[in-house]
Amino acid sequence: MSRSSHDEQLDRLTGVLATMSRAAAAAIRAASTGLFDVDRAAAEAVVRGDAVLNRLRDDVEATIPELLVRQQPVASDLRLVLCAIRIAADLERMGDLAVHIAKVVLMRHPVTVVPSPAVGVLTELAVAAARIADKTSLVLATRDQVDAMQLGLDDDEVDAAQARLLAMLVSSWPYGIESAIDLALVGRYYERYADHAVNVARQVVYLVTGTIRL
Template sequence: MVRDDFHERLAALDASLVGMAQTVTDMMGRASRALLTSDTDLAERVVEMDASVNAMRNRVDDQVAELMTTRPPMAGDLRFMLSAIRITGDLERMGDLSKHIAKIAIMRAPASAVPTEAMPLFTSLAEVAVRIATKATQILGTRDQLDATQLSLDDDEMDALHKRMFAQLLSDWPYGVEAAVDFTLLGRFYERYADHAVNIAHQVVYLVTGDVRLRD
């Protein structure tokens, strides 16, 4: 009976991670729409969602603590619990980055924080970020090692877009210093968001294989 309860709690922890990942993916989609359309109401909702992400992380920490006091975990279960703590750290940061994007949209409203010329580039950044986060969420559910190792290919696309941003910024930037600062910060937020999603995939590989070299 103790064993059944323990594994039910492990399943609940797994579900918590997937739910948290779904939330930060949704946050990025909303934040990007708010940024591209100057929708302050939507941006405000993203900012509000960040508190729920923080609460989710606290619940996962509590779940792990409870599991560790239930009984001495087997090696694989312990690896999962340790990975869960690291994964929630990445997920919380992804929520923060989405919130930062939303705040820039609010700060520059009713004008757009993204110059018209850069709209296609930011549309691509948003699409890649959401795609990577969606895949990371799926990987958390399936623990598919092959999918996890291939997520870096999507991250390469994000890195290429980030390089295009700097090329545009350094070519002939006519929008002033304030817009250049926003442009640089936003690009960094999208890049780091994708990096954290890839970190989650590496954690899944570590969870499946036990290879500590792939945790970060």
């Protein structure tokens, strides 16, 4: 493989990660639409669309051996390859977590999963997760360390909202144990989604600097 072909494959690898990031962001937004609007079609679209993220992750993993074997990689190339494997895994897992939210919606449909007292805090979680997803896509495109580190602060917001949700659920929740379990799970899925986005940012910082700083 010529160096130019090698560079083209590296660029393609970066492009696949960008596509995965956009797909993960779209998935969490559609899952939230399903959740708040009791929208079965939106939830079903999230479940169907997960195959795209799985396929793209497989594409990343299939590209790696050829990049390593057929061209002598320099240190920056090795970092990109290592980060790509980890980033693809995190983005694929973000898609899975959106699917988990969608499946809760489908399991309870046509009954809403979110009773009125929980709408505010769940909305905070959904909005924060979508914002974090967008920032993740931006960080992958720009490799800006400041934006990457900002994601850690956004994640703190998600953690705080989830803590408020859990406090609400254990404080004389009037909608029953089944509802409390559903909401606790949904909150956890949003929280884990944000955690994986932060992991992506950590990998971008490592890619740029060779050091994990986040």
